[in-house]
Amino acid sequence: xxxxxxxxxxxxxxxxxRSLTKRFPMVLANDQIDIIINExxxxxxxxxxxxxxxxLAESIFGYYQPDEGEIRxxxxxxxxxxxxxxxxxxxxMVHQHFVLVPTFSVIENVAMGLDxxxxxxxxxxxxxxxxxxxxxxxxxxxxxxxxxxxxVGEQQWVEILKALYxxxxxxxxxxxxxxxxxxxxxxxxxxxxxxxxxxxxxxxITHKLKEVMEISDKVTVLRKGRLxxxxxxxxxxxxxxxxxxxxxxxxxxxxxxxxxxxEPILEVRDLWANNDRGQIALGGISFALYENEILxxxxxxxxxxxxxxxxxxxxxxxxxxxxxxxxxVITHDSPRETMEKGLGHIPDDRIxxxxxxxxSVAQNLILGQQRERQFRKGYFLDKxxxxxxxxxxxxxxxxxxxxxxxRAKFLxxxxxxxxxxxxxxxxxxxxxxANQPTRGLDVGVIEYxxxxxxxxxxxxxxxxxxxxxxxxxxxxxxxxxxICQGRIMDVFDIQDVKIEEIGLxxxxxxDASC
Amino acid sequence: xxxxxLNIRIIRRQNETKLSQILPVLIxxxxxxxxxxxLVWLAGSDVxxxxxxxxxxxxxxxxxxxxxLNKAAPLILTGLAAAIAFRAKIxxxxxxxxxxxxxxxxxxxxxxxxxxxxxxxFIVILLSSFLAGxxxxxxxxxxxxxxxxxxxxxxxxxxxxxTFLLSMLVDTVYRDPESYxxxxxxxxxxxxxxxxxxxxxxxxxxxxxIVAAFVIYLLIEKSPRGYEIQAIGHNPTASDFKGINxxxxxxxxxxxxxxxxxxxxxxxxxxxxxRLRVDFSPGYGFTGIIVAMLAGLNxxxxxxxxxxxxxxxxxxxxxxIVAGIPVALVYAIQAIVLLFVITAEFFTLYEIRxx
Numbered sequence: 001x002x003x004x005x006x007x008x009x010x011x012x013x014x015x016x017x018r019s020l021t022k023r024f025p026m027v028l029a030n031d032q033i034d035i036i037i038n039e040x041x042x043x044x045x046x047x048x049x050x051x052x053x054x055x056l057a058e059s060i061f062g063y064y065q066p067d068e069g070e071i072r073x074x075x076x077x078x079x080x081x082x083x084x085x086x087x088x089x090x091x092x093m094v095h096q097h098f099v100l101v102p103t104f105s106v107i108e109n110v111a112m113g114l115d116x117x118x119x120x121x122x123x124x125x126x127x128x129x130x131x132x133x134x135x136x137x138x139x140x141x142x143x144x145x146x147x148x149x150x151x152v153g154e155q156q157w158v159e160i161l162k163a164l165y166x167x168x169x170x171x172x173x174x175x176x177x178x179x180x181x182x183x184x185x186x187x188x189x190x191x192x193x194x195x196x197x198x199x200x201x202x203x204x205i206t207h208k209l210k211e212v213m214e215i216s217d218k219v220t221v222l223r224k225g226r227l228x229x230x231x232x233x234x235x236x237x238x239x240x241x242x243x244x245x246x247x248x249x250x251x252x253x254x255x256x257x258x259x260x261x262x263e264p265i266l267e268v269r270d271l272w273a274n275n276d277r278g279q280i281a282l283g284g285i286s287f288a289l290y291e292n293e294i295l296x297x298x299x300x301x302x303x304x305x306x307x308x309x310x311x312x313x314x315x316x317x318x319x320x321x322x323x324x325x326x327x328x329v330i331t332h333d334s335p336r337e338t339m340e341k342g343l344g345h346i347p348d349d350r351i352x353x354x355x356x357x358x359x360s361v362a363q364n365l366i367l368g369q370q371r372e373r374q375f376r377k378g379y380f381l382d383k384x385x386x387x388x389x390x391x392x393x394x395x396x397x398x399x400x401x402x403x404x405x406x407r408a409k410f411l412x413x414x415x416x417x418x419x420x421x422x423x424x425x426x427x428x429x430x431x432x433x434a435n436q437p438t439r440g441l442d443v444g445v446i447e448y449x450x451x452x453x454x455x456x457x458x459x460x461x462x463x464x465x466x467x468x469x470x471x472x473x474x475x476x477x478x479x480x481x482x483i484c485q486g487r488i489m490d491v492f493d494i495q496d497v498k499i500e501e502i503g504l505x506x507x508x509x510x511d512a513s514c
Numbered sequence: 515x516x517x518x519x520l521n522i523r524i525i526r527r528q529n530e531t532k533l534s535q536i537l538p539v540l541i542x543x544x545x546x547x548x549x550x551x552x553l554v555w556l557a558g559s560d561v562x563x564x565x566x567x568x569x570x571x572x573x574x575x576x577x578x579x580x581x582x583l584n585k586a587a588p589l590i591l592t593g594l595a596a597a598i599a600f601r602a603k604i605x606x607x608x609x610x611x612x613x614x615x616x617x618x619x620x621x622x623x624x625x626x627x628x629x630x631x632x633x634x635x636f637i638v639i640l641l642s643s644f645l646a647g648x649x650x651x652x653x654x655x656x657x658x659x660x661x662x663x664x665x666x667x668x669x670x671x672x673x674x675x676x677t678f679l680l681s682m683l684v685d686t687v688y689r690d691p692e693s694y695x696x697x698x699x700x701x702x703x704x705x706x707x708x709x710x711x712x713x714x715x716x717x718x719x720x721x722x723x724i725v726a727a728f729v730i731y732l733l734i735e736k737s738p739r740g741y742e743i744q745a746i747g748h749n750p751t752a753s754d755f756k757g758i759n760x761x762x763x764x765x766x767x768x769x770x771x772x773x774x775x776x777x778x779x780x781x782x783x784x785x786x787x788x789r790l791r792v793d794f795s796p797g798y799g800f801t802g803i804i805v806a807m808l809a810g811l812n813x814x815x816x817x818x819x820x821x822x823x824x825x826x827x828x829x830x831x832x833x834x835i836v837a838g839i840p841v842a843l844v845y846a847i848q849a850i851v852l853l854f855v856i857t858a859e860f861f862t863l864y865e866i867r868x869x
Contacts, residue, residue, distance in 0.1 A: 334757070337757075352752065354755070356744075356745050356753070367753075370738040380732065381736055381737065381741060
């Protein structure tokens with residue numbers, strides 16, 4: 001496919017990147033990339049994991065220095081040597097991994113990035129302006145809450161507010177919807193469109209075709225570090241983009257055969273628990289999860305999904321109620337005990353809860369199993385066996401890593417998720433509690449994960465699948481359970497599901513009550 | 515980040531090699547040496563004379579070498595104590611107090627069971643000093659896990675408590691009635707560590723320390739426990755989620771860390787000083803922190819960095835006499851080494867490139 005050459009004359013060019021090349025040890029991350037961003041446009045960067053989207057964005061944001069090529073911003077050739085340089089020019093970025101101080105409030109985090117004249121922080125002024133911003137864009141967030149008490153989705157709003165507050169001309173969003181619910185995504189899209197009407201340009205990194213079609217004016221497709229094409233969104237279809245992105249046709253549906261469900265294996269009875277702020281997060285949840293079953297947990301982020309899963313695996317205290325696995329009470333078991341009884345967990349916040357990023361890939365792949373006999377030789381860890389295990393995980397999940405000894409922090413987000421999946425599936429849990437298992441993964445890997453989940457279901461295991469991607473739940477689940485404000489609103493068999501009804505329940509609307 | 519005028523950039527390293535880890539430390543050591551030489555010059559002394567004296571004072575003859583090894587022994591142990599705790603990001607600053615409590619407990623054990631056969635006595639000394647330090651450490655760990663008391667605060671406070679407890683003991687129950695000084699009577703010959711060379715003071719403490727270094731190395735780097743210790747240091751949340759009990763690991767770390775520091779106290783008592791006294795330790799507990807940092811918290815390097823600091827301590831005596839350098843300068847040199855090494859750590863994470 002040829003490089004694009006649409007006439008740009010009628011629009012003002014804001015960013016003009018020419019022949020940008022960035023090499024890493026053993027990887028050519030960006031190979032001669034050209035991209036032009038106009039004022040007031042939403043420009044999607046589309047590509048699979050490792051396609052080079054984030055690297056390109058980080059080069060524009062000054063986090064990386066390109067090896068070749070030049071960047072023009074607002075007409076001038078610029079050398080963006082650091083993120084603070086980028087911010088000065090008016091380029092902001094919201095990363096996949098947030099850079100917020102967990103113990104600071106929203107206001108303090110925003111104030112922290114400001115070049116304030118004088119010695120004193122004027123937090124009141126910051127609060128006032130933030131309140132206005134929130135009102136303008138209909139964002140509901142407790143400005144005084146500490147970051148550590150906010151959901152991942154809410155934390156992203158803080159990042160976006162930070163950029164808005166700084167008054168940027170170009171905003172780069174790295175897979176922003178990966179952490180958002182459908183409703184939150186919709187809201188984000190609304191805000192973004194409003195922002196572009198004021199002339200702001202947005203680079204929107206994603207691998208979700210639906211979003212590209214919905215929001216973007218133009219889309220640039222990258223594959224394996226190379227530019228495939230830049231096209232106007234209105235001239236293409238999802239199928240065309242998918243083919244450009246992966247270089248092959250993609251099947252979006254999985255074949256799920258009917259299986260008779262078995263005995264109940266995980267039972268939760270009238271479960272209550274508090275969140276980190278001591279407020280009630282779970283208000284009497286009861287359900288049963290059966291062998292050979294995938295139970296979907298649909299809900300807007302921050303409605304108790306995380307707390308429910310944490311209480312079951314034992315990192316959060318149940319204040320009332322009972323949890324049973326195979327008829328045995330595990331309500332007050334430690335995480336180690338629940339793990340030994342066959343509970344597996346895929347956390348939604350992989351960096352914080354799923355990995356030790358300072359550890360090597362091989363070490364991370366045995367996290368939680370470090371005392372298992374299979375990884376020990378006498379009293380000591382069996383390094384050869386650990387490496388063999390790591391090699392087989394890396395091979396079967398196609399984890400892109402320079403070596404097994406490389407620290408996990410050098411891996412991309414998608415590869416980190418694959419690492420967690422490889423570890424958790426490898427432990428062969430009887431019950432898998434998966435919170436957003438495919439978030440941030442490319443199409444090919446999502447298919448693979450879905451296959452693995454269905455394979456587990458075939459094996460007689462049980463899966464609780466919390467996902468904000470309704471398509472995922474509809475494709476995989478046997479039953480769907482809707483959670484809102486810590487309560488189960490309703491449970492449906494998959495064939496009886498009406499999407500509108502689920503949407504209403506997720507929003508807490510139940511027969512006009514609530 | 516671009517540094518103007520110099521035309522260099524500071525960039526985060528995207529990969530790590532053995533060389534990128536070690537080279538900055540070696541350069542830092544060299545730079546610290548140069549800077550120390552500058553201070554010596556500033557103090558009005560002949561740099562060449564001073565450093566020759568330092569070298570000869572530390573390694574000039576067998577006597578000096580054995581003295582250096584004797585100084586290295588407690589530093590290895592307190593270095594290990596700091597290393598194991600710091601690997602878990604538990605800031606045990608209390609090795610000094612734990613060392614002293616080890617000495618007190620060993621003295622108590624020796625005077626309570628003075629008639630044990632030598633081998634048994636040796637074991638009792640090691641055991642009692644280890645346990646005393648371990649319990650003090652454990653107490654700080656307990657305060658942390660139960661009441662979330664900062665470990666830095668509690669360990670520093672215990673340093674004071676035990677230092678003053680020692681002063682009180684040598685002035686009261688353990689005071690030598692025969693002597694004018696405030697110190698305890700000597701421990702019996704049977705309790706003294708065997709000497710490794712005739713006519714020199716080199717005692718078995720150095721062997722205890724090297725064995726301990728190897729054991730702690732195996733514990734941290736090779737065992738599942740060590741894996742867990744590092745895991746809670748790097749990411750306590752993920753460790754909790756994956757079934758590693760943070761509280762138990764903290765207690766374990768503080769037990770071992772305090773115990774190893776306590777061993778240093780037992781070793782000094784039985785190997786060298788042979789009695790309790792107010793100035794029992796010249797701050798081995800604190801120097802151990804520098805020793806551990808310089809070794810990159812890796813137990814296998816600690817004997818070498820401890821030797822370096824042992825040499826500084828013994829060599830400085832001769833340097834003072836021959837070159838007339840104030841003792842304060844020796845402590846300054848120690849601190850300079852630490853500052854340069856901490857600076858060097860920056861370069862293991864970032865690299866500098868010319869534009």
